[in-house]
Amino acid sequence: xxxKHQRLILAxxxxxxxxxxxxxxxxALRDEAAYFRTPAEIAAGKAATGxxxxxxxxxxxxxxxRLGDGVTxxxxxxxxxxxxxxxxxxxxxxxxxxxxxxxxxxxxxxxxTFVADRILAKHDERYMPPQMGDMxxxxxxxxxxx
Amino acid sequence: MIAELGLALLWIAAAxxxxxxxxxxxxxxxxxxxxxxxxxxxxxxxxxxxxxxxALLIALFVRSDMSVELVARNSNSLKxxxxxxxxxxxxxxxxxxxxxxxxxxxxxxVALFEKRLREDTLIATLTAQAALSLGFFAFLLFSSNPFxxxxxxxPDGQGLNPLLxxxxxxxxxxxxYVGYVGLSVAFSFAVGALVTxxxxxxxxxxxxxxxxGSWIFLTLGITAGSYWAYYELGWGGWWFWDPVxxxxxxxxLAGAALLHSVAVTATRNALRAWTVxxxxxxxxxxxxxxxxxxxGLLTSVHSFAVDPERGTFLLVLMALYIGGALTLFAIRAGTxxxxxxxxxxxxxxxxxxxxxxxxxxxxxxxxxxxxxxxAEAMGEKISVGPPYYNRVAGPxxxxxxxxxxxxxxxxxxxxxxxxxxxxxxxxxFAGAAVLFALVLFGGKIGILPLLGxxxxxxxxxxxxxxxxxxxxxxxxxxxxxxxxxHFGVAVALAGMAAESAFIKERLVAAAPGETVRVAxxxxxxxxxxxxxxxxxxxxxxxxxxxxxxxxxxxxKPESRMFPGLMGTAPxxxxxxxxxxxxxxxxxxxxxxxxxxxxxxxxRYQLRLWxxxxxxxxxxxxxxxxxxxxxxxxxRAQLLAIWRVRRARKAEERFAP
Numbered sequence: 001x002x003x004k005h006q007r008l009i010l011a012x013x014x015x016x017x018x019x020x021x022x023x024x025x026x027x028a029l030r031d032e033a034a035y036f037r038t039p040a041e042i043a044a045g046k047a048a049t050g051x052x053x054x055x056x057x058x059x060x061x062x063x064x065x066r067l068g069d070g071v072t073x074x075x076x077x078x079x080x081x082x083x084x085x086x087x088x089x090x091x092x093x094x095x096x097x098x099x100x101x102x103x104x105x106x107x108x109x110x111x112x113t114f115v116a117d118r119i120l121a122k123h124d125e126r127y128m129p130p131q132m133g134d135m136x137x138x139x140x141x142x143x144x145x146x
Numbered sequence: 147m148i149a150e151l152g153l154a155l156l157w158i159a160a161a162x163x164x165x166x167x168x169x170x171x172x173x174x175x176x177x178x179x180x181x182x183x184x185x186x187x188x189x190x191x192x193x194x195x196x197x198x199x200x201a202l203l204i205a206l207f208v209r210s211d212m213s214v215e216l217v218a219r220n221s222n223s224l225k226x227x228x229x230x231x232x233x234x235x236x237x238x239x240x241x242x243x244x245x246x247x248x249x250x251x252x253x254x255x256v257a258l259f260e261k262r263l264r265e266d267t268l269i270a271t272l273t274a275q276a277a278l279s280l281g282f283f284a285f286l287l288f289s290s291n292p293f294x295x296x297x298x299x300x301p302d303g304q305g306l307n308p309l310l311x312x313x314x315x316x317x318x319x320x321x322x323y324v325g326y327v328g329l330s331v332a333f334s335f336a337v338g339a340l341v342t343x344x345x346x347x348x349x350x351x352x353x354x355x356x357x358x359g360s361w362i363f364l365t366l367g368i369t370a371g372s373y374w375a376y377y378e379l380g381w382g383g384w385w386f387w388d389p390v391x392x393x394x395x396x397x398x399l400a401g402a403a404l405l406h407s408v409a410v411t412a413t414r415n416a417l418r419a420w421t422v423x424x425x426x427x428x429x430x431x432x433x434x435x436x437x438x439x440x441x442g443l444l445t446s447v448h449s450f451a452v453d454p455e456r457g458t459f460l461l462v463l464m465a466l467y468i469g470g471a472l473t474l475f476a477i478r479a480g481t482x483x484x485x486x487x488x489x490x491x492x493x494x495x496x497x498x499x500x501x502x503x504x505x506x507x508x509x510x511x512x513x514x515x516x517x518x519x520x521a522e523a524m525g526e527k528i529s530v531g532p533p534y535y536n537r538v539a540g541p542x543x544x545x546x547x548x549x550x551x552x553x554x555x556x557x558x559x560x561x562x563x564x565x566x567x568x569x570x571x572x573x574x575f576a577g578a579a580v581l582f583a584l585v586l587f588g589g590k591i592g593i594l595p596l597l598g599x600x601x602x603x604x605x606x607x608x609x610x611x612x613x614x615x616x617x618x619x620x621x622x623x624x625x626x627x628x629x630x631x632h633f634g635v636a637v638a639l640a641g642m643a644a645e646s647a648f649i650k651e652r653l654v655a656a657a658p659g660e661t662v663r664v665a666x667x668x669x670x671x672x673x674x675x676x677x678x679x680x681x682x683x684x685x686x687x688x689x690x691x692x693x694x695x696x697x698x699x700x701x702k703p704e705s706r707m708f709p710g711l712m713g714t715a716p717x718x719x720x721x722x723x724x725x726x727x728x729x730x731x732x733x734x735x736x737x738x739x740x741x742x743x744x745x746x747x748x749r750y751q752l753r754l755w756x757x758x759x760x761x762x763x764x765x766x767x768x769x770x771x772x773x774x775x776x777x778x779x780x781r782a783q784l785l786a787i788w789r790v791r792r793a794r795k796a797e798e799r800f801a802p
Contacts, residue, residue, distance in 0.1 A: 070655020
């Protein structure tokens, strides 16, 4: 085989590799990317049951309820416009509290409860997910009083 | 006074960078020779002054000088001394000064020790380094002054984020920064060589130790960061595909590709344009990472409080440097003479495939990291998590490992592959044995971990193949380094795959005296007691883990409460307890108290993991870094230099 052919094969390999990577990346992104949803969007029916997503909202006052097994909690996430019940089995992060912001990864169950695999809480005054920064100021105060 | 002195030093250092830039640029435009003699001393002085300024900042933190805004916002007089020192770089301004210090010191080291390059290429390299420094000086001085004074000093500071109050902070950021910024030297070398058109083996050999050096630090920094996140966050994971982790992985991938392609250029004088391109990409990716972390675009413990002005500033800097270097590359690439030819089946060919795969993984990780940002700009909020990365990077990484098996066994230039086939059977046998054992006895395992462990078996044996039938005493250091690093990849891969395949987890609310079983361990929860640390109070759980063999060990996970200081909110952290065994680690986290029927807590949340072979991951990372270090010692001819010096000294001693 001539050197020229070798170069051509390498170039073709490279092009095929890049094209393959592009297809791989695009299809994986389409399947695996999770949308960030607010309770209002979920109330508007934007979230399909079983689809992986990320939910952001404030923990409504007085809504945290602990189940008998001691490791499962239920609470209501709200954005001031709508609210969604959330269920989580695990150790909630430091600073997870009522009337403070949280972001949960998980999916909607058929009964309209959001089942979280992981919960992130607002860490401190200097750490706030930008996605939560979009929420209206003082959402906590607008949260339904129970 | 200290703060003012530090600021003055920074201005002088910036002026020196400016001087190097102008003198170097004039010289390169066929200017007078005496200008060029300014560049080396100015580069050295700039590096030293910046380092002194950084030392002064640390001194301010040590003295808890609350009249300095940065200290007041990030430190507290009650903090243990080690965190006062480390707190100097646990924030935006301080870490930016660290960045500049490393940028300046690496320029100084090049100016002092680089003797192999042609003089004009060296001047061009130092000029490029000065241009980089100047931009970051402007960023620091105009938008992120670390020495800013407060009009009124508060009585005490706001303290450091408790998650950062760990020995990891003393080690992980500086190491990673040396790696990130060390790549700037390769970037400057590439720019310098493009300017003077000296792209060849000499340039590659000069650049090689720098690439190896920064890659060692990147490897160590990422390994340390992974272990830190593993035990500090209490989530039990060692890699989260968090954007901030990704932006450290991306330069690492670029560095890995670069150190393999630079080997081809140095040894065979091929792949010249590609090596230059990768050198540009390496530091560009470091800058992209810094921009992403500091612009406030992403969510992470690593994102500092930032205003959009800083983000824009960084974006402009980045566009200037990356755009400038790429434009220069586009203009000069045509004049880079064609390199030496090689056959597809050859060492070079395998390294080309290695580079192709590494850059593809790099591109896919970058895509996943940037996609949410782009989507957000278009009005959709999206997060890209582990499922995406595992799906795209996992299979490619496994293919890469198989290429790694073949590469070192192929000859340069042209090979018929006979030697390769004669040395493969033991490796293939090892892989097949692992595969059969797992299929027969492993139970239900995901396809990726299954393949991961089998490939690890192949790589572990094959990585040693270059040493067979060789006089081990005569084997050059870089070969030992390569063998060790490739073996380290196998160790890390086995750890990752085994951990995800055989992990056992228990999550319970346990009352004192209760016993929980996880894997082969019986873990008895003995209760909790309050303890007090230097600047926190904690609840310390006590667990007794008993192995089937009857040995028992005590684990003490803590749940710490840091009081809010000077108006900040209080913070809690979980300190996990780890029990390292030959077969893996037992990981215990103490969660919240669970109130009983009468309202007082009678049970505590406990999360227990048995993580088989998990410590192999970091051991592998360490081996990779150690291998690269051996190669560096060999390549930089440090031993040779040392021997010559010793011989000279001995001669002097015996001289009459």
